[in-house]
Amino acid sequence: LSGVPSRSHGCAPNVPDGPSANDRARCSAWRPPDSFDAREEWGSCHSIGVIRDQASCGSCWAFGAVEAISDRICIHSQGNVQVNISAEDLLDCCDSCGDGCNGGFPGAAWKYWRDTGLVTGGLYGTDDGCKPYSLPPCEHHVPGKRPPCKEGGKTPTCHKKCRPGYGKSYEEDKYYGISAYSVGSDEDQIMAELYRNGPVEADFIVYADFVNYKSGVYQKHSDDVLGGHAVRILGWGTENGVPYWLVANSWNTDWGDKGYFKILRGSDECGIEDDINAGIPNDE
Numbered sequence: 001l002s003g004v005p006s007r008s009h010g011c012a013p014n015v016p017d018g019p020s021a022n023d024r025a026r027c028s029a030w031r032p033p034d035s036f037d038a039r040e041e042w043g044s045c046h047s048i049g050v051i052r053d054q055a056s057c058g059s060c061w062a063f064g065a066v067e068a069i070s071d072r073i074c075i076h077s078q079g080n081v082q083v084n085i086s087a088e089d090l091l092d093c094c095d096s097c098g099d100g101c102n103g104g105f106p107g108a109a110w111k112y113w114r115d116t117g118l119v120t121g122g123l124y125g126t127d128d129g130c131k132p133y134s135l136p137p138c139e140h141h142v143p144g145k146r147p148p149c150k151e152g153g154k155t156p157t158c159h160k161k162c163r164p165g166y167g168k169s170y171e172e173d174k175y176y177g178i179s180a181y182s183v184g185s186d187e188d189q190i191m192a193e194l195y196r197n198g199p200v201e202a203d204f205i206v207y208a209d210f211v212n213y214k215s216g217v218y219q220k221h222s223d224d225v226l227g228g229h230a231v232r233i234l235g236w237g238t239e240n241g242v243p244y245w246l247v248a249n250s251w252n253t254d255w256g257d258k259g260y261f262k263i264l265r266g267s268d269e270c271g272i273e274d275d276i277n278a279g280i281p282n283d284e
Contacts, residue, residue, distance in 0.1 A: 035237035045074035051259030055135035086121025100155025110180035117174030130162035140251035
């Protein structure tokens with residue numbers, strides 16, 4: 001599809017070992033555009049514009065992963081495969097990923113997708129996919145029509161079966177990665193990976209002033225640490241001379257700028273650049 005061009009001319013590594021000598025030579029000449037937005041670049045991939053809600057559960061590590069994986073499946077299929085990968089499946093069933101609703105490890109999430117596979121599943125209350133999310137939406141640090149979210153939460157039980165009437169078995173519905181890897185913390189490496197292969201998962205330290213974000217480029221002005229948080233980076237740009245990453249949160253569209261935020265780019269603000277995870281889908 002015209003909205004999903006091939007990124008074969010990019011220069012980010014797509015294997016854990018990193019780029020070859022030829023790739024490095026190409027990369028040295030590559031210059032990122034001043035701005036980039038995956039929603040525009042791959043406009044036919046519907047998942048890129050979806051904001052999810054992790055609900056009253058510390059499952060951000062799972063959401064950042066499955067959101068970026070969903071995007072990459074579409075991008076690498078030239079727009080032919082449009083799925084929402086299930087946060088529920090990853091949250092419930094990945095024993096090696098950490099502690100479910102009480103936190104987990106993004107890198108382990110990507111490796112689980114590569115090795116074990118993940119089924120499809122969209123938003124709470126929908127019939128989207130094999131295992132839609134089972135925890136109801138709530139309001140994250142903002143007033144609204146939903147009840148306020150609570151911290152932590154009980155991790156749902158792992159059920160390796162699809163919802164009634166789905167029409168596929170659990171194993172038949174699985175999608176796998178051919179690779180899972182960490183991306184270097186250099187700004188240009190992150191941009192190259194994003195430009196070539198699609199959105200990535202990042203994590204950072206949340207300070208007390210972040211939860212009140214509405215617009216602009218976030219820079220921390222508080223020393224009060226609330227904890228760690230994982231998100232999906234889908235682009236970059238500059239606003240009033242300040243470079244930023246464009247990021248999708250998993251606190252529904254009532255939070256922030258319709259669910260998105262911008263954070264200072266190029267100086268590892270709150271650790272946003274020091275743990276980037278990604279992978280390549282198996283398109284067979």
